[in-house]
Amino acid sequence: MKCFPRKHPPKTKSKIFEATIYESTHQVKKGVLVQVTDSTVVMSQPLAFQANGLSRDTIQRIAYSDIRSIHVQRQNSIAKGAGIGFIFGAGAGLLAGIFMSSGSKEGTEIVPSAVGTFLTSLIGGVIGTLLGAIVGKLSYRTFHINGSQEKLMDMQRKMEGRNGN
Numbered sequence: 001m002k003c004f005p006r007k008h009p010p011k012t013k014s015k016i017f018e019a020t021i022y023e024s025t026h027q028v029k030k031g032v033l034v035q036v037t038d039s040t041v042v043m044s045q046p047l048a049f050q051a052n053g054l055s056r057d058t059i060q061r062i063a064y065s066d067i068r069s070i071h072v073q074r075q076n077s078i079a080k081g082a083g084i085g086f087i088f089g090a091g092a093g094l095l096a097g098i099f100m101s102s103g104s105k106e107g108t109e110i111v112p113s114a115v116g117t118f119l120t121s122l123i124g125g126v127i128g129t130l131l132g133a134i135v136g137k138l139s140y141r142t143f144h145i146n147g148s149q150e151k152l153m154d155m156q157r158k159m160e161g162r163n164g165n
Contacts, residue, residue, distance in 0.1 A: 017159070019043055020071040021062055024147060029060060033072060036156040038149065039064055064145060064152040072159070073140040081136025082129045089128015093121040 017033040021041065031043035043060045074080075097117030143155040 016075040017072050018075050019073075022068045022071070023062065023066050024068050025066070029062065031060060032075070033159075034059070036152070036159060038153060038156075041067065041070065041152070064149050065147045067145040067147065067152070069145060070143045070155065071140060072143065077139050078133050078136040081132040081134075081139070083132065085128035085130070085132020085135070086125045087128070089131070090121050090125035092128070093124020096120050096124065 019031060019033040019041070021029045021043070023029070029043065031045050033041070034044050035042040041062045041064070043062070045058045094117060097113075097120035100120070101113030101116055141158075143151070143158075145151045145155065
């Protein structure tokens, strides 16, 4: 039986996964993936998981036989992608601004070189933020369980690899 995140303090920070479970009854359940066993998936409500720890009121256990598919995404992947995109975009914009202003002679520019460099850095940061958020949104994995215990166990093995275990 493996847990996400681990019960024992890890050497590195455990990854938290948000999950959307599509049941064979066409119900949809969303929450934080807590545990995958050989017969069930255990989820908690996101705020309850972070603020109060785990209580019986916030835990949902779903049997593998009831699961059609599970959509798994790292928590905060959109915000992390946007942040990384901003850093790279602003850096690229800064370099482009410095490169474009390096060949101009003093007093001949329409926009002073410092302002131009700042603007290209800002534009690059905005573009990078948007691209990073899109990449973060698209970084998910869908496991098609279709009521199969074997497919659930395969998901468990793959999730262990993603969690660094």
